Amino acid sequence: xxxxxxxxxxxxxxxxxxxxxxxxxxxxxxxxxxxxxxxxxxxxxxxxxxxxxxxxxxxxxxxxxxxxxxxxxxxxxxxxxxxxxxxxxxxxxxxxxxxxxxxxxxxxxxxxxxxxxxxxxxxxxxxxxxxxxxxxxxxxxxxxxxxxxxxxxxxxxxxxxxxxxxxxxxxxxxxxxxxxxxxxxxxxxxxxxxxxxxxxxxxxxxxxxxxxxxxxxxxxxxxxxxxxxxxxxxxxxxxxxxxxxxxxxxxxxxx
Amino acid sequence: xxxxxxxxxxxxxxxxxxxxxxxxxxxxxxxxxxxxxxxxxxxxxxxxxxxxxxxxxxxxxxxxxxxxxxxxxxxxxxxxxxxxxxxxxxxxxxxxxxxxxxxxxxxxxxxxxxxxxxxxxxxxxxxxxxxx
Numbered sequence: 403x404x405x406x407x408x409x410x411x412x413x414x415x416x417x418x419x420x421x422x423x424x425x426x427x428x429x430x431x432x433x434x435x436x437x438x439x440x441x442x443x444x445x446x447x448x449x450x451x452x453x454x455x456x457x458x459x460x461x462x463x464x465x466x467x468x469x470x471x472x473x474x475x476x477x478x479x480x481x482x483x484x485x486x487x488x489x490x491x492x493x494x495x496x497x498x499x500x501x502x503x504x505x506x507x508x509x510x511x512x513x514x515x516x517x518x519x520x521x522x523x524x525x526x527x528x529x530x531x532x533x534x535x536x537x538x539x540x541x542x543x544x545x546x547x548x549x550x551x552x553x554x555x556x557x558x559x560x561x562x563x564x565x566x567x568x569x570x571x572x573x574x575x576x577x578x579x580x581x582x583x584x585x586x587x588x589x590x591x592x593x594x595x596x597x598x599x600x601x602x603x604x605x606x607x608x609x610x611x612x613x614x615x616x617x618x619x620x621x622x623x624x625x626x627x628x629x630x631x632x633x634x635x636x637x638x639x640x641x642x643x644x645x646x647x648x649x650x651x652x653x654x655x656x657x
Numbered sequence: 658x659x660x661x662x663x664x665x666x667x668x669x670x671x672x673x674x675x676x677x678x679x680x681x682x683x684x685x686x687x688x689x690x691x692x693x694x695x696x697x698x699x700x701x702x703x704x705x706x707x708x709x710x711x712x713x714x715x716x717x718x719x720x721x722x723x724x725x726x727x728x729x730x731x732x733x734x735x736x737x738x739x740x741x742x743x744x745x746x747x748x749x750x751x752x753x754x755x756x757x758x759x760x761x762x763x764x765x766x767x768x769x770x771x772x773x774x775x776x777x778x779x780x781x782x783x784x785x786x787x788x789x
């Protein structure tokens with residue numbers, strides 16, 4: 403019995419020290435679920451409706467280029483000069499933020515008490531946006547999708563994200579500094595349309611904050627599908643930046 | 658990849674106007690470095706296998722070459738995720754079906770390319786944008 407009590411104490415101590423490091427999500431009460439119903443309904447599966455769409459929609463104009471500081475413009479020129487055919491995405495590396503929100507694949511938005519979860523079908527990525535009032539940690543480990551908190555500004559969900567892996571870029575061949583911060587404003591513009599205004603702030607890489615906007619359309623009858631990029635990826639980018647296609651004989655399924 | 662770089666964006670506009678190439682391919686990899694997006698070729702053959710897989714479907718055809726020998730050709734299509742929402746199913750193309758494929762050839766000259774449209778013997782047309 404004494405032994406059990408010791409373990410319980412140890413576990414408690416562990417839980418308390420964990421709590422000191424990371425905020426804990428409090429167990430939702432009925433009122434928390436009811437409060438969700440009063441928020442703008444962002445739930446469901448969304449996809450960008452234009453950009454080619456198999457030729458049915460107009461092709462998007464090339465996005466405006468981020469205003470780079472001289473040192474980052476020089477970095478970009480250096481990367482451009484390598485003349486790489488493609489990015490590591492051809493090798494199935496997920497793109498990370500902010501590119502993850504620009505895919506021609508759907509996203510599912512889930513609202514639960516204290517959290518918005520964004521499931522990106524492309525590369526099967528998940529973004530965890532805490533809306534329970536916590537603040538961003540001062541120095542999170544760098545990750546592809548960063549560390550996010552959100553709050554409701556009237557009927558707009560405002561998400562702030564920091565802490566990005568150096569393997570991600572602002573746009574292609576455009577690195578960010580460890581000071582990059584991304585602010586997204588998610589706002590319903592109609593019964594089934596949502597606008598996402600994305601502002602990239604990076605005092606080392608950008609002369610001024612860089613804002614782009616994307617519109618998504620909701621598909622109530624869609625579900626998110628599996629996307630295992632490694633399932634049958636025949637594309638590649640080699641170490642010299644040459645892209646190619648593996649045309650080896652198709653692999654027969656194991657029976 | 659992120660927002661499409663300028664050169665690729667121009668290419669995209671051109672191909673979208675000419676042929677209706679959907680841009681989903683760009684989500685995963687750039688098409689222009691591996692496929693000749695300004696060329697269009699046609700080949701007829703019999704479906705050997707369809708890989709209904711991510712990140713792209715692959716359609717494998719047996720094609721008779723000029724000297725009467727059978728060659729295997731491979732065609733990269735969109736993803737099953739994209740196509741299943743636009744009228745295709747995993748049985749839209751089955752082994753044994755005869756099909757005429759319009760494609761963007763591989764730049765390395767190998768037997769294959771990017772699938773654009775496929776016309777079946779019953780007149781049904783499958784496109785990279787959806788089934789009709």
